[in-house]
Amino acid sequence: MAERTRIASLDGLRGLAASAVVFAHIRFFYPVEAYWLNVDVGDEAVALFFSLSGFLMAALYSQRPFNAADFMVHRLARIYPVYFVSLLVVFALTAIYGTDYIYPIIGLKEMVRHVIMLGSSGVYWSIPPEIQFYLYFLLIWLWIERPERYSWVPIVTVIALVVSVFFGFPGPGILLPSKLHFFLFGVIAGRLHVRNLLPADGLFAGLAAIGLLLFFFLGRAFFPTGIPFWGSYSLAPSLTAAVIVYLCAGGSRLPDRLLGVGPLAYIGKISFSLYLLHLPVLFLGMTWFATMLGALPALVLSLVLAYCVAALSYAAIEAPSRTYLIGLWKGRIGRRGDEHASGTRAG
Structure with missing residues (x-):
């Protein structure tokens, strides 16, 4: 239901999506004669991540008083420390293995692009639109809080979406316009959830959530169409991903029990580190162990x-750095409040 502060089923959904990305990248390191290894579900997984991001931004922040600085500090404290560490790992692997590393970051210019979150090597292509959406969400948040004053925000948003649909969501994948619809449908789902306008806590909603999730991941494998996932045809996947997130968050027992408990929910908790670091680990594991153990045992060990x-x-990195940085921020805000109060009393 909408009042839950943490939605365990979404942790599991995030864990499933992160594992799907790992699964999709096995083919880079292991012979893919087996049909099941040729099933590429990486695009669907990233689409779910984008929708989850929009949903959670709306669910967590849209009912709070607007505070841009606090929002950005919390978001960056959540992602940037481990993101930066992963960049150092990839940069080091590039220096050691050169272009033999699967997705190298070559040269200082490329490293700087990635440091400022405008890079596109490997899985990093999905980080720039995420950060750009954080900035765009501030406008949506302002409109939700003060609709009369910021009535132009939904108008501009609809125009941007219509133009993007008309031109087939053009432009580089690292720019928000090409992925805006995934986030926006997620935001709509998040607002519907917190306002409980369309309850989704019944058995039918749970069955629909799991069925739609399976279809979303396996539909293209069993019914190949040859249609690209991103670009002109991505309106349907973006809407589908948002519906899946909404149904999984609705409180139905089926998604809660299948996604919200046990290892899958834990994988959801560590999913960002898994997303960023699985390629370097798989590369090193297969490089070091394949000759010694054989390809399949090396792959299992690497996974x-x-x-x-x-x-x-x-x-060691994500949780403590987030706690430390947010603690610093709150301490600074607290000191400002004390200084303001002292100044007021002195005056």
């Missing part, structure tokens, strides 16, 4: 290591 490294990264 286990990828999840272990993600768990370690979450415990």
Whole structure:
């Protein structure tokens, strides 16, 4: 239901999406004669991440008083420390292995692009539109809080969406216009959720959530159309992803029990580290162990290591750095409040 502060089923959905990305990248390191290894679900997984982001921004912040600085500090504290560490890892692997590394970051210019979140090597292409959406969400948040004053925001948003649909969501994938619809449908789903306008806590909603999720991931594999996932035809996937997120968050027992408990929910917690670091771990694992153990045992060991490294990264980098940076921010705000109060009393 809308009043839940943490939605365990969405943790599991995030864990499933992160694991789908890992699965999609196996083909870079292992012979793919087996049909099931040729199923590419990476695009669908990233689409779910985008929709989840829009949903959670709306669900977490749209009912709070507007505070842009606090919002951006919390968002950047959540993603940037482990993002930066992963960049250092990839930069080091590029220096050691050169272009043999699967997605190298070559030269200082490319490194700077990635540091300022405008890079596109490997999985990093999805980070720039995420950050750009954070900035755009501030406008949406202002409109939700003060609709009379910011009535132009939905108008501009609809125009931008219509133009993007008309031109087939053109432009580089690292720019928000090409992915805006995924975030916006997620925001709409998040607002519907917090206002409980369309309850989705029944058995039918749960069955629909799981059925639609399976279809979303496996539909193109069993019914190939040859139609690209992104670009002109991505309006349907963006709407589907938002519906899946909405139904999974609705409180129905089925998605809660299948997605919200056990290892899958934990993988959701460490999903960002897994997303950023699985390629370096798989590359090193297959480089070091394939000759010694054989391809399949090396792959299994590398996959286990990828999840272990993600768990370690979450415990040693993500969680403590976020706590530390947010603590610094809150301490600074507190000191400002004390100084203001002292100045008021002195005056």
